Amino acid sequence: MARQEWEDEYRKILQAFLRGRGEDQLYLGQQLSKWLRAHHVAPEEIVDFHVRALAETVELPELVKDSFQLLTEVMIEYGIAFREYRSLRSRQQQLESEIEVAATMQQTLLPRTSPQFDQVEIGLISVPAKQMSGDYYNFAKHDDQVFSVALADIIGKGIPAALCMSMIKYAMDSFLDQRITPAAMLGRLNGVVERNIEPGMFITMFYGMYDTCLHRFRYAVAGHEPGFWYRASKGRLYDLESRGLVLGVTPDVDYQEYEIDIEPGDLLILMTDGVTERKVGGRFLQRENIADLIQAEIGSPAQQIAENLYRKLLLLSNLELPDDHTMIVIRRVV
């Protein structure tokens, strides 16, 4: 609709309304208003045309006609605010579009599949609290026998965390070929992160290597939320022993390495703090509560355990996801 057309339409509606003062004309006026707003017609333009259309329709006293000059002046400020809103809206849409592209790109940093073995199952769930996640995970198959698993949580959420994720991913990729121990991997990553990260940022990380023939799991931890180990023969859960400074705080850190033998039916449950930092009825869940929920899932396939725990925790926290939630479940089947 060109300017002439909306003016004709406005005049027609106004004249019909003044003749009969019907609801239909008011409805048509609302519809025209939506169109005018969508096509960025400023409020002062509408007032200006209103007075012209009115003068064409009825004998308008000079006093009334002049009063519209004041109204037009007042509307000019609204017009400026309207144009500012349009500009902000346009920038917001552009940012949203860029974030959407970045979120899609971020997904390419994460593996789409996990390594497959006859005797070991791997379950995974990773849900971002916002569009972009601060949780990073990776699996790598070193040969037919050994695979590695990494789980990291970058401080904060959103775009800054996502940018750090790419640094971790590419640094880790460069070290994976060298098949270094978990402690050495964290030591080297710490060096990269410390040199490249903002002073107030850090990354927590768990890195482990599973030998599927020996069923031996070696791991090291950089300030990451401790995982759980379910020992099937005892029928109970234990904390995965861990100690180590977060990545990025000091340049040289020696990480301690731990080793456990995994028996048939045993589970390793690794997670980020988004899993544990949940409020239920105004109070934070305790680690023991998470252990209790895990106990109820023992016996299920690894993927099902990860998905069921996510659902249960989401229900307990009134469907709120305050932080990125990532859980990896490794289960020795036989």
Place this chain on the structure above:
Amino acid sequence: MNITMQTIAIQNGTKLLVAGEVDAHTAPQLSDQLVPLVQRPANQSVVVDLAEVSYLDSTGLGVFVGALKLSQQTGCRLSIQNVTPRIERLFRITGLIDIIPVTPRAESVAGQQDQASLQKRFDVVSADPKEEP
């Protein structure tokens, strides 16, 4: 969520008293207060008292990491005191407790009641990390 802060002079430095919740929204306010304190040449020691802080997340820890790095440049000694068991756990898990002196506060009666109520609600089966499997 909001925080309030107050500084008091102590021997050779400053104590920063913080009250409220430290999260992604309030952490910049804490940083704005803490960073100038560790950079002030007259401060040989900066003590952050978290007695009235009920919640602190990883972005709050990030403020202390940033302040620690600056304090190492200026020679100022940064320490944290009166943290709740939950906040102390955060410092312990992240390993920061090994590089920033952190003093816990005595657990309050109210805190013990909260824990008892939660355990009852969830019928907790506690995993004892001390016992060897």
